[in-house]
Amino acid sequence: MEKIRVEKLNAWFGNMKVLKDVNVSMKEKHITAIIGPSGCGKTTLLRCFNRLHELTPGAKVEGKIFLDDLNIYDKDVDPVMVRRRIGMVFQRPNLFNHMTIYDNVIAGYILNSKKLPRDELDNIVEQSLKLAGIWEEVKNRLREYPSALSGGQQQRVCIARALAVKPEVLLMDEPTSALDPISTYRIEETIRELKEHITIIIVTHNMQQAARVSDDTIFMYMGEVIEAGPTPQIFTNPKQKLTEDYITGKFG
Numbered sequence: 001m002e003k004i005r006v007e008k009l010n011a012w013f014g015n016m017k018v019l020k021d022v023n024v025s026m027k028e029k030h031i032t033a034i035i036g037p038s039g040c041g042k043t044t045l046l047r048c049f050n051r052l053h054e055l056t057p058g059a060k061v062e063g064k065i066f067l068d069d070l071n072i073y074d075k076d077v078d079p080v081m082v083r084r085r086i087g088m089v090f091q092r093p094n095l096f097n098h099m100t101i102y103d104n105v106i107a108g109y110i111l112n113s114k115k116l117p118r119d120e121l122d123n124i125v126e127q128s129l130k131l132a133g134i135w136e137e138v139k140n141r142l143r144e145y146p147s148a149l150s151g152g153q154q155q156r157v158c159i160a161r162a163l164a165v166k167p168e169v170l171l172m173d174e175p176t177s178a179l180d181p182i183s184t185y186r187i188e189e190t191i192r193e194l195k196e197h198i199t200i201i202i203v204t205h206n207m208q209q210a211a212r213v214s215d216d217t218i219f220m221y222m223g224e225v226i227e228a229g230p231t232p233q234i235f236t237n238p239k240q241k242l243t244e245d246y247i248t249g250k251f252g
């Protein structure tokens, strides 16, 4: 089933058009990878999904993105609600250093002044850290600060924090680009486990990673979607010459 559908999406930074008539969709509880050479618009497209792009001064978006039946760019849609339903994990771990690991996981609740009973919060923290595959490593360290954790552990706490508010979609912008191979492997494992619960869209520079983790792949070039389809087909039998040239390393 389709979870997200993009229709005639165009985006700008000032006068520079960086997304050109993008039409593409993502299936529910699938992992969709967005690949393409540097500067082709992967991150911009990702940031349109939770209405972050428009926060950059001078940036503009036109077109529609449907989350189920809701066009998130409709005039009366609240971007904060969109960001609750569509969470995001960034390239580098960005935990709040002055907050404990526990408080970081429930930061979404603290920042929204949403008061929940302690045992409910405890439960959210445990479930989120379990889903992010880091519970065993931090369950006795919840009152410590993030700086006590490795980069890979911090990134998994970031994933837990994003999951804690129970989003339907998780956006990941090169989530392992700052990590060593073992941490990368563990995050990829976590991503694959998460798809049982959630729809995932991941931007990656790393084609092996796209091939390893994703069900579907979108190939972009100079602001356009060139080809989208099941990952095995994109990697072994692409329809477009440009896709084939990129996949086989002729440019990139």
Ligand SMILES: Nc1ncnc2c1ncn2[C@@H]1O[C@H](COP(=O)(O)OP(=O)(O)OP(=O)(O)O)[C@@H](O)[C@H]1O
Pocket: 013, 018, 036, 037, 038, 039, 040, 041, 042, 043, 044, 045, 056, 205
């Ligand atoms: N804050 C910004 N202000 C102006 N232009 C920007 C800004 N961020 C990105 N761009 C430009 O928009 C275009 C698309 O960038 P985007 O970051 O979406 O590409 P990308 O495919 O994610 O690249 P990379 O793989 O290098 O991260 C590029 O030409 C880039 O230089």
